[in-house]
Amino acid sequence: MRKVLLPTLIIIAASLLVIRIFYLQVIDDSFKLKSENNAIKIKYDYPERGYIYDRFGKLLVANQSSYDIMVIPRDIKEDLNVTEFCQLLNITKEDYYKRIEKAKxxxxxxxxVFLSQLNKSEFAAFQEKIRKYEGFYFQKRSLRDYEVDYGANIFGFITQVNERQxxxxxxxxxxxxxxKQGVEESYEEILRGIKGVKYIQKDKYNREIGSYKDGKYDTIAVQGEDITLTxxxxLQKYGEELMxxxxxxxxxxEPKSGEILALVTAPSYDPGILVGRQRSKNYTLLYHDSIAKPLYDRGLLAEYPPGSPFKILTGLVALQEGVIDENFSVSCHHGFSYARGRFMRCHCSGGQLQLHRAIYQSCNSYFATSYMRTINKYTKPAAAVDVWSNHLKTFGLGxxxxxxxxxxxxxxxxxxxxxxxxxPNGGWRSTAIVSNAIGQGEVVMTPIQLANMMATVANQGYYYTPHIIxxxxxxxxxxxxxxxHTTSIDKKYFPPIISGLFDVYNMGTASRLKVEGIDICxxxxxxxxxxxxxxxxxxxxDHSIFVAFAPKDNPKIAIAIMIENGGFGATIAGPIASLMIEKYLKKKISRTDLETRVLNISLRSEYAKLGGMKEAEAIESTPKDSVLKAKIVTPKTPTPKTEPTKTAVDTTKKN
Structure with a gap:
């Protein structure tokens, strides 16, 4: 057996080597193509990116033609008139030599790329004289053409790849x-399409003499796939206006599906400013705006104490753990006294409160008691906290x-x-962490987590992962x-909570925010x-927070609003919730009084305290203008918008 083993291994290895050589030399001659690279010029045909539509088929993002000036440094002639060349492209000599060195x-x-994203007017002037500048040629590309001036945080933007990528x-x-960022990054491979490649044969004088191998290796560009967003x-536009x-x-x-209906961050900017030759300057201005942070998506990234909306979860966990029921009552004297002489203030009307009234009057005392009963149910507080925490994680939190x-x-x-x-020395009890009960303490959540929490409550115990596709x-x-995804809370415990949330609008803290014909919780x-x-x-x-869903039966929208430095929840966030819900369900606004109030509220003076009034003056959070309105660079010659080329696709989708 040993005598046969070594010869067998040698025969197998030799066979594999012969097969590989045969494949490379006879079947796959791409390496031959690479070996002849010095005599071949590669040209790429860049496809159109896929279009982006909203849930109703409205075209949001299309494409427009653009041109890059490309350079092959060794082909540049020494007698090139740099001054004339720079004047033609409106750049400085310093910039010219810097770009050439980078290319080398x-x-x-x-x-x-020597100079990217020229529009048709800029390109036309260069095209007339391109023959004078050997080593330079143009590459046609497709840039984004934004059909709307909102939703920048959703779309993201297009930028040049770096060396790492x-x-x-x-x-x-x-x-x-x-x-980069938004759906442009998430769905890059789907939207980008596939580049076409053409191989051009060159002679010994570096002149093009035709297709290499009669186009045997050429490929055709494949357009990117269209995507429809949720x-x-x-609604997105209206939300940005309200902010x-x-x-x-x-x-x-949308509770029943997890589809994201609106994702608003404020301040925001017009996505169109990140297209064209001025995109780098504009991006730099946005990036370095440390006051407004327009590139920071507060709906997804900002972590805040959730405040009173968290009482919903405190109540559900207490019900599940059996430490309270619907009839359990707490006596509130506008504050809850507990050990060590500390005191938790409460703004409810006081008296003896059961679960229902505790929810719609937002009683701190009731939920602090419920929380401590949950923790004190177990001998060891550490074990109790983990039980409580595990319940919350089934809502997608943490x-x-x-x-x-x-x-x-x-x-x-x-x-x-x-x-x-x-x-580290132990000794802590429920009294030390009771602030968690009312959404303070160590609890922090993002707005999308708050919205998902309300979608889960609306569904009475389940949710689908939020998504935008x-x-x-x-x-x-x-x-x-x-x-x-199903929570660890039994379905039977949700109706009493929902009943209390419904009366928040009827007789509670949001009673002035009702919308005729819509039952809002x-x-x-x-x-x-x-x-x-x-x-x-x-x-x-304080931050102003509001969470809601509607209608009460068969909910179609769940929403969370977080307004930094906005004060009471019913002051700004609450009205915005009512307006957004009515806009989505009725497609019109009857509470114009709320709309007028919200549009006229400005918190610029509050934000001035963070960075100084001078910086705060730059904040311009509008759907049509950048947050750096006065500084944003716009092209002297506006980039002309072209009609979408996918007319057949566009027509069917709009219908």
Missing amino acids: VYSPRLPS IAKNPYYNSGDLIG IDAE INKRGGIVAL EFMGYDLPTGKRGKIPTSKTYKRMY KKIEGKKIDDKFTTK GKTGTAENYTKINGVRTKLK
């Missing part, structure tokens, strides 16, 4: 465009939610480990967006807001 670093023999993915070459464009001169986020979901946008935060739901770090042309969306919230100013912990105006 990439490769003296390979093409790279090129090294990571061989699909991209220097100067190629790639989606977004209601009109003028405010900071915060709005997230609206973890990344898995939605199809490239950014997000976990939020925070404390566990026993949290308090072991805070109290509704349909991909010719493809199926990810199964995880149609997978039901909601909860106001006011979260304490501390920050450091000049190194000193300073209390600022």
Whole structure:
């Protein structure tokens, strides 16, 4: 057996080697193509990116023609008139030499982008004289053409790939465009399409003499796939208008599917300013605006104490753990006294409260008691906190939610480990962490988590992972967006909570926010807001929070609103919730009094305290103008918009 083993291994290895050589030399001659690279010029044909539509088929993002000036450094003639060349392209000599050096670093023999995203007018002037400038040629590309001036945080933008991305993915070459942020990044591979490639034979004088091998290796560009978003464009636009001169986020979901109906962050900007030759300057201005932070998606990234809306979960967990029932009552004297002489203030009307009234009057005393009973049910507080925490995690809290946008935060739901770090010597009890009961303490959530919480309550115990993709042309969306997630709370405990939320609008903290003909269930919230100013912990105006869903029976929308420094929940966030719900369900607004009030509210003076009035003056949170309205660079010659080329697709989708 041993005598046969070695010869067998040698024969097998030799056979594999012969097969591989045969494949490379006879079947696959792409390596031959690469070996002849010095005599071949590669031209790419860039496809159109896929179009983007809203849930009703409204075209949101199309394409427009653009041109890049490409350069092959070694082909540039020494007698090139640099002065004339720079004047033609409206650049400085310093900029010219800087770009040439950058191209040489990439490769003296390979093409790279010298100047990108020229519009038709700019390109026309260069095209007339291009023959004078050997080493330079133009590459036609397709840029985004935004049909709307809102939703920048949803779309993201297109930018040039960097060296790290090129090294990571061989699909991209220097100067190629790639989606960044929003759906442009999440669905890049679907939207980008497939580049076409043409191989051109050159002679010994570097002149083009025709297709290499009669086009044997050439490929045709394949257009990107169209995608349909779950977004209601009109609701998105309206939400951004309501957030003028405010900071915060709005997230609206369809409870039965997890589809994102609106994802608003404020301040925002017109997505069109990140297209064309001025995009880099404009992006730099947006990026360095440390006051307004327009590139920071507050709906997905901002973590806030949830405040009183968290009482919904406190009540559900207490019901599930059997420490309270609907008839359990607490006596409130506008405050809940507990150990060590500390005191939790309460703004309800006081008296003896059961679960129903405790919800619609938002009684701190009731939910603090319920929380402590939950923790005290177990001998060890650490074990109790983990039981409580595990219930909350089944609502998608304290973890990344898995939605199809490239950014997000976990939020925070404390566990026993949290308090072991805070109290290394032990000895802590329910009284030390009771602030969790009312959404303060160590609990923080993002607006999308708050919205998902309300969708789960609306569904009486289940939710679908929030997502922004509704349909991909010719493809199926990810199964995880149609997978039901069920909480650890029995369905029977949701109706009493929902009944209390319904009366928040009838006789509670949102009674002045009712909308005729719509049964809304909601909860106001006011979260304490501390920050450091000049190194000193300073209390600022509270955050205004509101969560809701409607209608009460067969809910069609769940929503969360967070307004930084907005004050009481019913002051700004509550009216916005009512208006957004009515806009979605009725497509019109009857509460014009609320609309007028919200549009006229400006919190710029509050934000001025954070960065100084001079910086705050720059805040211009409008749907049509950038947050850096006075500084944003717009082209001297506006880029002409072209009609969408996919007319057949466009027509059918609009219908």
